[in-house]
Amino acid sequence: xxxxxxNTLKVDTFTCAWCGLxxxxxxxxGTRRNHCPSCLHSQHVxxxxxxxxxxxxxxxxxxxxxxxxxxxxxxxxxCVRCDELTSNPVCADDNQLMLMRMAVxxxxxxxxxxxxLGSL
Amino acid sequence: MPRRKxxxxxxxxxxxxxxxxxxxxxxxxxxxxxxxxxNCRLDVSLTAPGTAHRNHCPNCLASLHVxxxxxxxxxxxxxxQMVALAMFTRPDGEWMIVHQCLTCGELSANRIAGxxxxxxxxxxxxxxxxxxxxxxxxxxxx
Numbered sequence: 571x572x573x574x575x576x577n578t579l580k581v582d583t584f585t586c587a588w589c590g591l592x593x594x595x596x597x598x599x600g601t602r603r604n605h606c607p608s609c610l611h612s613q614h615v616x617x618x619x620x621x622x623x624x625x626x627x628x629x630x631x632x633x634x635x636x637x638x639x640x641x642x643x644x645x646x647x648x649c650v651r652c653d654e655l656t657s658n659p660v661c662a663d664d665n666q667l668m669l670m671r672m673a674v675x676x677x678x679x680x681x682x683x684x685x686x687l688g689s690l
Numbered sequence: 691m692p693r694r695k696x697x698x699x700x701x702x703x704x705x706x707x708x709x710x711x712x713x714x715x716x717x718x719x720x721x722x723x724x725x726x727x728x729n730c731r732l733d734v735s736l737t738a739p740g741t742a743h744r745n746h747c748p749n750c751l752a753s754l755h756v757x758x759x760x761x762x763x764x765x766x767x768x769x770x771q772m773v774a775l776a777m778f779t780r781p782d783g784e785w786m787i788v789h790q791c792l793t794c795g796e797l798s799a800n801r802i803a804g805x806x807x808x809x810x811x812x813x814x815x816x817x818x819x820x821x822x823x824x825x826x827x828x829x830x831x832x
Binding site: 633635641642643648655676677678679680684686687 | 775776777778779783785788790797799812815819821823831
């Protein structure tokens with residue numbers, strides 16, 4: 571039994587801190603994921619400033635969509651405990667409705683009337 | 691730009707109070723004079739309508755990485771240029787800019803000020819929808 575290689579049997583999962591979904595750590599295309607594909611919440615386990623693991627372990631809520639120069643979307647999370655911000659690439663199987671909601675939310679609540687921009 | 695009169699959605703009495711921050715203008719920790727934008731070289735005055743912590747240029751939204759956690763603490767020794775990366779809204783409808791430091795990659799969030807360039811703000815908010823391949827793929831999989 572010992573000659574069965576580890577990487578075929580190892581099923582690495584984590585439980586989402588927000589919706590409780592059990593998620594496999596690696597997506598279908600082999601990339602490592604760090605947020606729940608359903609509700610996009612994450613957990614503050616790695617320290618992005620100093621590097622290495624973080625002691626916080628707070629839940630991280632998705633707040634914004636950032637666009638790279640390569641037109642890839644990045645998901646920006648904020649820790650609810652320590653207000654740390656992180657950015658991570660979106661996965662292919664992430665909840666597209668949540669992503670789109672987050673992308674268009676600033677336009678739903680503009681701080682100034684957008685009609686004024688039409689006269690520019 | 692005039693501010694919209696009535697906030698939409700939930701009433702404002704239900705909002706969470708803002709996290710306490712010490713305003714460091716008075717005791718010399720904060721800059722005392724106008725500053726010049728590192729990106730577009732615009733002279734920016736200290737007083738901003740709508741915010742007590744102006745940290746970005748109202749013309750090009752660029753900022754400088756000087757504060758670590760509390761606005762005005764000047765505790766960061768990076769001093770890199772920060773560019774506006776993304777836009778998001780608080781639950782009460784307030785627009786916030788996410789800045790990313792070009793030197794160390796640190797992210798920070800700041801409220802928009804009343805005199806920020808509206809065209810640049812809307813361009814930043816529309817950035818995810820600008821690339822039609824990603825947005826249409828998202829809409830098709832719904």
